[in-house]
Amino acid sequence: MVKLNSPAPGGMQARGSNRDDLRQGNLSTLLEYVYKNNSISRSDLTSATGLNRSTISDLVGELVELKLVSESESPQLRRVGRPSVNVSIADNIFTITVAPRHHSTTISAVGMNGTVASRIRIATPIHPSPEQVCDAVEQGIGQIRSQLKKGYKLVGVAVAISGQVDVRNNSVRICSMLKWVDVPFGSLLQERLRMPVWVDNDGSLACLAESSFGAGRGFSDIIYLFGGAGGIGGGVVIDNQLVRGSRGYAGELGHIRIMDSRSVDSLGLAGTLEALVNRDDLAHALGLDDPEDDDLSRAILSATTPRAVRLIEKKIQALGYALATLVNIFNPQVILLSGFLQPLYQANDYSLLSKMRQNAVAGSREHVQIRTTELGGRILEIGGAQLAFTDLIANPAQAKFY
Amino acid sequence: MVKLNSPAPGGMQARGSNRDDLRQGNLSTLLEYVYKNNSISRSDLTSATGLNRSTISDLVGELVELKLVSESESPQLRRVGRPSVNVSIADNIFTITVAPRHHSTTISAVGMNGTVASRIRIATPIHPSPEQVCDAVEQGIGQIRSQLKKGYKLVGVAVAISGQVDVRNNSVRICSMLKWVDVPFGSLLQERLRMPVWVDNDGSLACLAESSFGAGRGFSDIIYLFGGAGGIGGGVVIDNQLVRGSRGYAGELGHIRIMDSRSVDSLGLAGTLEALVNRDDLAHALGLDDPEDDDLSRAILSATTPRAVRLIEKKIQALGYALATLVNIFNPQVILLSGFLQPLYQANDYSLLSKMRQNAVAGSREHVQIRTTELGGRILEIGGAQLAFTDLIANPAQAKFY
DNA sequence: TTCTATTTGTTGCCTGTGCCAACATAAACC
DNA sequence: GGTTTATGTTGGCACAGGCAACAAATAGAA
Structure with a gap:
């Protein structure tokens, strides 16, 4: 289960944990299990986490209240004993992944359940300026919003850049494909869209996807x-x-x-x-x-x-x-x-x-x-989604949607 | 603060944490602070960990009961307010570090407070066999035990090998300096000494030392x-x-x-x-x-x-x-x-x-x-000690001594 | 000295988290 | 239909850390 470390507090010392951290950590662990497995029974969660049945029940209840997961009758397992309730990741939570290329930019909506709900390719001039890519993304997200089923929630936008990215501030150091040098693309896009934006190197994202799901x-x-x-x-x-x-x-x-x-x-x-x-x-x-x-x-x-x-x-x-x-x-x-x-x-x-x-x-x-490798053309979308869902999974109770 | 990950549960999933893990984790965090700083005031611990004064008081109390740290009057700080109690690492906890070389083996006792309390070099035949090194270590530890002040406690033995070491089972894959191939040295020594043994590559240990203390x-x-x-x-x-x-x-x-x-x-x-x-x-x-x-x-x-x-x-x-x-x-x-x-x-x-x-x-x-680099000849001793103290710091309440 | 301001240690109580045990429920098996 | 097995549910419990009030120990000012 490959992880991204959350907003790394550079060189900061380890802090103590209080009861609240405990609860949040367990919520996060559970949500991560559900996310990685897409759907998992409560009893599997108990054995995987080592927590008590009643605790799992309580925690899952909170995740349900947060509308991050849903419970459903278990499928027929033909096993002795009371069948366990199935916990599935919500099907209305999406991230937008963006992959800018020479003369077009692909914008996709990727569900937390792994499905690519929508994909749009928007033509741009060759070697588009950051603003032109922003335009394309804005336009693409507009279209995607109209295509998604009512009640959808977006966590933010992940951008895959074929070049060097400073992930501390989401800015592009050099991207030869786009002919960009020192472009604070994350900030630009974030200001335009008013939702969180993460930018990362495409190789890192592909690696992330392939190692978790491939x-x-x-x-x-x-x-x-x-x-x-x-x-x-x-x-x-x-x-x-x-x-x-x-x-x-x-x-x-x-x-x-x-x-x-x-x-x-x-x-x-x-x-x-x-x-x-x-x-x-x-x-x-x-x-x-x-x-x-x-x-x-x-x-x-x-x-x-x-x-x-x-x-x-x-x-x-x-x-x-x-x-x-x-x-x-x-x-x-x-x-x-x-x-x-x-x-x-x-x-x-x-x-x-x-x-x-x-x-x-x-x-x-x-x-x-x-x-x-195993993942084909969806690899960047899966990797980008993983990047974008990292914060949500690390802090389920503080989830914000757009 | 560079860390070694404890006995890595290979590929195992994240487990949930209960209240006991919380307590152990906080004890561990505190002990790590004291270890890295050698001596630190309770008030500094409060601000560093973010825990409450009363909690720190309680936790430090437990560490004192475990005889892992001691409290002492603070040195004159010339600051307003009640002076904070100083917490120092116990001065009677040692690890043995071993560095086998061509025709001699160095055995040292390194205190948890960073001092090299004792160092002995024992001659061996050129390209000594594992058994010959074990002999030297046993003999060296005997001498060291007689030199250390009464009441000392040993956590175990760290061995620095100039070669490839499988850290999962503490065995030496290849060491050209000693002409060893596939020697389960950790097990051999552990059986002989009846205390925990850790074996690692000397470069890794030096890196560890230099990054934490150099x-x-x-x-x-x-x-x-x-x-x-x-x-x-x-x-x-x-x-x-x-x-x-x-x-x-x-x-x-x-x-x-x-x-x-x-x-x-x-x-x-x-x-x-x-x-x-x-x-x-x-x-x-x-x-x-x-x-x-x-x-x-x-x-x-x-x-x-x-x-x-x-x-x-x-x-x-x-x-x-x-x-x-x-x-x-x-x-x-x-x-x-x-x-x-x-x-x-x-x-x-x-x-x-x-x-x-x-x-x-x-x-x-x-x-x-x-x-x-900054650390001179003591580098392997410091690195080895860090390796050997890792378990103790990760689990202060389960500390065992020999 | 004495008083104040400041910081830290101590104490008792509170909150809330996860555990536990007893019971309820739902399936397979006989 | 009864038994066995596994899981969900419930109420109470233990205990870790937070909190607030108070005590203690210092510097600095009057």
């Missing part, structure tokens, strides 16, 4: 790597906690250096993973011009020309070096590969694994797995 | 790098938590790859930080044969021959690449350099900083500092 489920130490047209991004989960670093810039895994080379990456750094394992190179060698992900993937897996095969092998070797470095640093349980890194792994999993193992220290290399 | 104090995201005769080790603290990875092998920062090279490190990996930034190379270029740390340091800082200067600069460049990779991955606030990496930094801090900045992403490179 291929990383059940692991506590995870490395996630994504290869796309814009380069290689990623995220790291350590001890069930997303690694953000001091300002949120952590996880720039595409820019780790692995060898001497003249090739540079999107930031101009030479010899990095992103510089050496490059989508355009592959597409070119495979005779494709700006291919869709699926087409590139198929082409990689069915490559036959010596040139293409050699290049693919070279990329696999480079990726193997990078994975070894990451394994040495983190000792993860699993590495999740996504985007065009996925077909690279599938093209020759043995080669990738052995390269990684050859360059990793004994202890760490032994039990690490490589896996492909 | 140059990393006050930072939440720290990278620690140590250069010694055996190679380069390190540790990472993220969000006030030591990064251990799934089994405890994380933090092998010497083995991250940075460029193409035929040079190999102590594990036979080519092109890694440890392969390229090598103590022997430096010593040789400076005309020294197996120098002491201080002599090497002085020689580096006063190098004049073109060959030595060139080599030093080359090492600095390589270190800069490695730091950039680490900065990109972690977005730390501070990097702590120790051992012979310290004089490298001091020899040309500008060069190291700029190399690192050139190869790091914009956001992360901007606010990161490089510092030298």
Whole structure:
């Protein structure tokens, strides 16, 4: 169960807890269980939390009063004993997730129950200004509001940026895709919409989603790597906690250096993973011009020309070096590969694994797995929703909606 | 305040808390404050924890009854108002820390108040067997027991290994210095001594010590790098938590790859930080044969021959690449350099900083500092003590002594 | 010295949280 | 229909921390 740490009180000391914190903490724990499982029986909650039946009853009652969950008759379980009441997450709580891209911005409503209730793509000028994206978001949310069933509640807006984001103040340090530099986008959007806004790096959000609801489920130490047209991004989960670093810039895994080379990456750094394992190179060698992900993937897996095969092998070797470095640093349980890194792994999993193992220290290399990801196009929406629901789950009693 | 997570329930879900957990948690928080500050007034505890005066009074009373702390008249503070009672950590609680090396093993008694009460070095055969080290430890503890003041209490033994340690079961995966492979040293020693034993990597322990009591104090995201005769080790603290990875092998920062090279490190990996930034190379270029740390340091800082200067600069460049990779991955606030990496930094801090900045992403490179470490030869003793006191601090009421 | 202001320790009472035990309820099984 | 099993419900209880009033110990001013 991967967590985001709430508004980190930087360097602050641990405080004591009083009875109120106890209650809030338990409410939060329960709500988190219900959220992660979507629906769970009261008796499962008792055994999972170790709390008393009567306490669970009381706590769930409060969550029902807060209209965050609802109780329903249990489905037929064919088990001895009185059937337990089922607790489900409310179906009218949504978050808005926003993904701005070159010339369009996608705005979605994601329910707390995991469903994407509505998705709208709004065209913008190429390299839109922050204001133009704000416009698109405002317009999109207007449309979404009219589409959602009456009685809906919004918790806020999560924005996934393909670039470096200072999560302390929700501002974009650099986003090459949008050509933004030092844009306090969170504040801008928040002022416009008058509801909470969270901004984060897309790699971190994808990692969060995949580790809680995808291929990383059940692991506590995870490395996630994504290869796309814009380069290689990623995220790291350590001890069930997303690694953000001091300002949120952590996880720039595409820019780790692995060898001497003249090739540079999107930031101009030479010899990095992103510089050496490059989508355009592959597409070119495979005779494709700006291919869709699926087409590139198929082409990689069915490559036959010596040139293409050699290049693919070279990329696999480079990726193997990078994975070894990451394994040495983190000792993860699993590495999740996504985007065009996925077909690279599938093209020759043995080669990738052995390269990684050859360059990793004994202890760490032994039990690490490589896996492909499970969540498809919804990944950013799921990750964004997780970000946006974090506050609500940490403090159910203080929930505010818009 | 850097923490070790207690006996991590791997992948286990969060449990609910009851009133008893509340009490234990507050006791633990208080004891941690007293431990970290060695001595602190009750009124400071009130403001730090946010708990009520009367509650603090009650909790401290319990800690006094448990004989974990003692109260004393406050020193003259020359402040208005009734002077607050001072709470000090008990001076009779010790941990044993053990550092096995090539041909000797150091055994120390470290007080909970931070003092090294006793230190004994016992010679062993070169590359001692686990049993021989156990013998040395047993003998050392015997001597230490006779030296300590009557009424002492031991919490257990912390062992610092210069190699890979599986912290889940306290066994040594590989230690090249001792030529150990897969030695369940924790169990062996525990059976012999009949008291709790914790084993950990020396880099992690040093990182822990330096981040809580040394140059990393006050930072939440720290990278620690140590250069010694055996190679380069390190540790990472993220969000006030030591990064251990799934089994405890994380933090092998010497083995991250940075460029193409035929040079190999102590594990036979080519092109890694440890392969390229090598103590022997430096010593040789400076005309020294197996120098002491201080002599090497002085020689580096006063190098004049073109060959030595060139080599030093080359090492600095390589270190800069490695730091950039680490900065990109972690977005730390501070990097702590120790051992012979310290004089490298001091020899040309500008060069190291700029190399690192050139190869790091914009956001992360901007606010990161490089510092030298503060704790000297006592670092492993302090780190080991911290490891050994973790359980006691997490559960003051269940304290057991030996 | 004496008085005031200020801060902290102490005490008794209160609130409310989770636990517990007894009972009620709803299913499966015989 | 009775028994067994598991869960929901209820009222009372234990106890942790908050609170307010009072006591105590200091600095500073008169």
